[in-house]
Amino acid sequence: MPRFGMVIDTLKCVGCMDCVVACQTENDVPQGYCRDWIVTETRGAFPNLTLEIRSERCNHCDNPPCVTCCPTGASHVEDFGRTVQVTANQCIGCKACLAACPYGARFVHPDGYADKCTFCLHRVKEGKDPACVSVCPTHCMAFGDLDDPKSEVSRLLASRKYHTLLPEAGTKPRVFYLT
Amino acid sequence: MLEITSTRHNPLVDPVLSVWSWEIPVYLFFGGMIAGMMILAGLNMLRLAKGERAEGFYSVQTPILGFILMNLGMGALFxxxxxxLFVYRVYMAFEPLSPMSWGSWVLLLVYPVILVSALIRLPQAWPWLGERLPVLQRLSDALVASPGKIRLLGGLNVGLGIALGIYTGILLSTMVARPLWNSAILGPLFLFSGLSAAAAMVHLVASLVPGHPAPRSFLGGALAMLVQPLGDRPPEPRTADGLIKADLGFLAIELVLIGLLFIGLLSSSASHVAAVDLLVSGKYATVFWGVVIVAGILVPLALQWLELGHRIPHTVIPAVLVLAGGFALRWVMVGAGQASHMVAAAGF
Known part of the structure; x- marks a missing residue:
């Protein structure tokens, strides 16, 4: 069984937001909400500044706090790809998962249930990449099975330096940022 | 320098998490207070089972009051x-790692225990109900006549009360993403705050109509059930003093637990230190220091100490302040906890 993850090359990402628009179109994300977004982080003191542009989304953590806090099992780890998903008609809208996520990756859909990035599982099951990955004009994003050493994501992680977001949270995120 | 800009703009999430408004503090406050009432009532039921005189125990009258407050709290949660429309899903699953799932099932056990506990008061408070539904009267008689059943009921009240009281804190403390909540102290803190609020509430309602015969009307009987002590005679003054003494202890322990919470957070990571700043000098500082600490704990401690020494007359003012402080504690912790977040590391 695959264990899906995403690798994003911050040296290639220009923050064009094509991924954001592609996600909203593909997944019919309600107006005023977003499942992925662009973060620009500047560190240091002039003239020694570093800039990182990241396309962020749900990290589909190996140890997801949003799943453990869910009282109904609506938030769950899907067998296929070990991704974190929400079953809308099991969600009571208690919002505990929103409070539990250190990445702020979830929101309350106007229909009342918790919503977030699905890694476009409907596309992945058809053998396609997630919408954000497929439209990226700089090809800075890669998606695949982290447990397959021959996959593009595994080869990138084996050959490049990378970091994850808030590793100290202990959530073991599966979106990796190449630096 | 660290400068972060984000294009994310999700309602209730950005710029600061604010998914829980007044409803959750109300739910946690009533939940904690009901837990405290169950523990106080349960302890006094255990004394009743040993054959002590029932007239002395205000707390035994509280189950029906607890039932009403529980419905208000659950209404706020709803x-x-x-x-x-999908709320029933909570009871279609049991998630062993989810405190909210545990709490939902504990609440399901609390309801029948509270209702059966209320039967102890049935003959005095609602004689008309016993006449119309003799089965309830027979259940009440069987309960009161059996020390073993009272003992069992007392034990259930104490056990479930502790579980419910701690749950209201644990619900928040298991969320690693919210540093202010991320402390095991929160469970006992909310438990003792609930006990303090329960003692204050019992004191408050018992002060309103002490010792008059129960009216036979529906409304009058219901009100009497809320506020009158068990038995025909009014309770002795020492029982009110007992509640005040208990409240003094609960408030003192609450103060110590808040101190321990601060020590734990301040000696932890940068995220936890930043979270404490929200209470010490940030947006929530005024309510925290003014209402929770001074008005809700220190002033009632002083007033009740003076009342016990008969240096000032007994009033309901300390009880009202304790209740206000107990609610403010939940309001501050829920609001500031959501505002607290993990601070990103200094370097890539």
Whole structure:
């Protein structure tokens, strides 16, 4: 069984937001909400500044706090790809998962249930990449099975330096940022 | 320098998490207070089972009051849900790692225990109900006549009360993403705050109509059930003093637990230190220091100390202040906890 993850090359990402628009179109994300977004982080003191542009989304953590806090099992780890998903008609809208996520990756859909990035599982099951990955004009994003050493994501992680977001949270995120 | 800009703009999440408004503090406050009432009532039921005189125990009258407050709290919780029609899903699953799932099932056990506990008061408070539904009267008689059943009921009240009281804190403390909540102290803190609020509430309602015969009307009987002590005679003054002494202890322990919470957070990571700043000098500082600490704990401690020494007359003022402080504690912790977040590391 695959264990899906995403690798994003911050040296290639220009923050064009094509991924954001592609996600909203593909997944019919309600107006005023977003499942992925662009973060620009500047560190240091002039003239020694570093800039990182990241396309962020749900990290589909190996140890997801949003799943453990869910009282109904609506938030769950899907067998296929070990991704974190929400079953809308099991969600009571208690919002505990929103409070539990250190990445702020979830929101309350106007229909009342918790919503977030699905890694476009409907596309992945058809053998396609997630919408954000497929439209990226700089090809800075890669998606695949982290447990397959021959996959593009595994080869990138084996050959490049990378970091994850808030590793100290202990959530073991599966979106990796190449630096 | 660290400068972060984000294009994310999700309602209730950005710029600061604010998914829980007044409903959750109300739910946690009533939940904690009901837990405290169950523990006080349960302890006094254990004394009743040993054959002590029932007239002395205000707390035994509280189950029906607890039932009403529980419904108010659950009503607030229901209002908070965003997907209300699916609320039944909570009882279609048991998630052993979810405190909210545990709490939901504990609440399901609390309801029947509270209702059966209320039967102890049935003959005095609602004689008309016993006449119309003799089965309830027979249940009440069987309960009161059996020390073993009272003992069992007392034990259930104490056990479930502790579980419910701690749950209201643990619900928040298991969320690693919210540093202010991320402390095991929160469970005992909310438990003792609930006990303090329960003692104050019992004191408050018992002060209103002490010792008059129960009216036979529906409304009058219901009100009498809420506020009158068990038995025909009014309780002795020492029982009120007992409640005040208990409240003094609960408030002192609450103060110590808040101190321990601060020590734990301040000696932890940068995220936890930043979280404490929200209470010490940030947006929530005024309510925290003014209402929770001074008005809700220190002033009632001083007033009740003076009342016990008969240096000032007994009033309901300390009880009202304790209740206000107990609610403010939940309001501050829920609001500031959501505002607290993990601070990113200094370097890539």
């Amino acid at each position: 209002l908070d849900l965003a997907h209300k």
